[in-house]
Amino acid sequence: MNEPPHYRDDGRGVPRERTPEELLRIIFDYTAKISGERSLRSVLLLMADMGRDMIVADRCTVWLIDRAKQELFTMIAHGASEIRLPLGSGFVGNSIASGESLLIGDAYADPRHHPESDLRTGYRTKAVVTVPFAGNDGTIIGAYQAVNKLTPQAAFTPRDLEQLKLAAAYAGKSLESVILREEIESTQREIIFTMGQIGESRSNETGNHVKRVAEYSAVLALGLGLSADEAELLRMVSPMHDIGKVAIPDAVLLKPGKLTPEEFEQMKQHTEVGYQLLRSSGRALLKTAAIVAYQHHEKWNGTGYPRGLKEEEIHLYGRITAVADVFDALGSERIYKKAWELERILGLFREERGKHFDPRIVDVFFEQLPALIEIRNRYRDRDNADSE
Structure with missing residues (x-):
């Protein structure tokens, strides 16, 4: 052409x-x-x-x-x-x-x-x-x-x-x-992103968390060899990964200290809630978002939740979003923790390769690290930027 x-x-x-x-x-x-x-x-x-x-x-x-x-x-x-x-x-x-x-x-x-x-x-x-x-x-x-x-x-x-x-x-x-069609898809993207922000705001998550996770997910998808269309789909749906937090009580969601076993069980329910909120939609976009919401806390070795899925039983989009979400969460200050230094984060990913995370995605994570850091800097939260 x-x-x-x-x-x-x-x-x-x-x-x-x-x-x-x-x-x-x-x-x-x-x-x-x-x-x-x-x-x-x-x-x-x-x-x-x-x-x-x-x-x-x-x-x-x-x-x-x-x-x-x-x-x-x-x-x-x-x-x-x-x-x-x-x-x-x-x-x-x-x-x-x-x-x-x-x-x-x-x-x-x-x-x-x-x-x-x-x-x-x-x-x-x-x-x-x-x-x-x-x-x-x-x-x-x-x-x-x-x-x-x-x-x-x-x-x-x-x-x-x-x-x-x-x-x-x-x-x-x-x-x-x-x-x-483009107007409808644009509206869907805006709604999904806004819903993702609502889920994060309930837990006082950093303002640009969902935006960074979306961009990280797309970069990882392309690095894995997925098509541009699939990478764009993942960029659109990954902001919904924690939408289920809207149903978690404030006493648990906003607790500054370590959760008790009972509280952690309540927190884990956000994956089920997010899945139930999205799964009944007739739109392929929201059905895909439901998968990400449901599976982004599953682990490669089967010790994750809510279903204890392992390896390729976990949808690839869930495995990608898990890496993107953890990378951003560790590098961001939360109510219950300080932000980790980059070297400490990279050490964790090396240690958890083949345990928490799909080893192939971890390899791509390290290959794409410059692009991921550029995204992190571009969408840095004001509070974090001011404190450095």
């Missing part, structure tokens, strides 16, 4: 127009790729590539409206990074405002041209075709824009405009569903 287009030429290296058969193949190939994508950035890139290849343009951009900021933006633009423009400016702003497509032969001869982007990038815009597109309810949500025709005539034609309209009609429907 985002590579220079490979156009059929006329035998002399000059790009030529697409045949109807080639156009169909481009549309089928790209729509198949787009249907399998979940990331808005990836979908925008594929759509930009599709428009560019269909009409033999040098560049193509898919613009969206940010109504909160009253701006037009693109996350993907051939030859440039994210671009933002005031809503209503430039060819794309005028096209979206009027709902009309534009076919421009000479950009600099038209007062609607917004030359600042050219000045910033050094690129020279000549011919332009812009097509607004709407969502399912008919509301315009963005626009396709292609720049500079590569065939010898160097000008876009009414045929190009019709072809880009076809791409735009598909883009509107597809992008709306991707945007909605």
